[in-house]
Amino acid sequence: MxxxxxxxxxxxxxxxxxxxxxxxxxxxxxxxxxxxxxxxxxxxxxxxxxxxxxxxxxxxxxxxxVHNLGWLETEEDLLITKGKLWHTFTVVPYGRVQYVDLSQGPLERIYGLKTLKLNTASVTSDAKVRGLLAEEADQLRERVSERAKKKMIDL
CATH class of the missing domain: 1.10.287 (Helix Hairpins)
Known part of the structure; x- marks a missing residue:
């Protein structure tokens, strides 16, 4: 791939x-x-x-x-990868996203980073993107939310 x-x-x-x-x-x-x-x-x-x-x-x-953490927006899905020893590659369809959370702990706030969490219909989903720049995280949240709304309307 x-x-x-x-x-x-x-x-x-x-x-x-x-x-x-x-x-x-x-x-x-x-x-x-x-x-x-x-x-x-x-x-x-x-x-x-x-x-x-x-x-x-x-x-x-x-x-x-940290080097193995990454994400990518496609037309239909958000792709998330993480892990060195146990590598996982998660595909989150926008149509399954119920809501999107942004969080920022004290150390993240000092360094200007945020964590984006996608809450999906699956209870076992671990769709988080840690270490995003704050501005980038805000923009990504907006885009994913809009795409999720559009996919839900299309259903």
Whole structure:
């Protein structure tokens, strides 16, 4: 499949680093201090190494995940792709869209990003596009809403 999808903002990498890595760095520091001052021995060293490996893995994985995020509008559908290890490609027909949400957390607000979520007739749908520039997200929401309305009227 030779489709070029629109990428999301690279600032999403920084947001994911800020929101995910402290949950590994703090326990790793605690395990190191436990090893040094608490005489944890090999338990503390092992725990520090395991957490350190997860930290390195996340530091490698996050940029790859963001690089694999993308979206594309077609005449009939919105195409969404995500994931590095478990890659998913979602096709959301405009006729199935019930409403469109935009959300923006505190870190996203600082970096001027938003998340677009398409709520469809399917309860299992995970149609989200994270890391969109705020202006781009607003415009995409309007276009998808208009196309969804038009498809619903045509039905």
């Amino acid at each position: 030779n489709i070029t999808l629109n990428p999301v903002s690279k600032d999403l990498i920084i947001i994911r680093y800020i929101s995910r890595l402290p949950w590994l760095i703090i326990p790793m520091i605690a395990a190191i201090l436990w090893t040094i001052f608490g005489k944890a021995g090999w338990w503390g060293i092992s725990l520090s190494c395991i957490i350190g490996l997860f930290l390195i893995w996340q530091a490698w994985l996050i940029p790859k995940q």
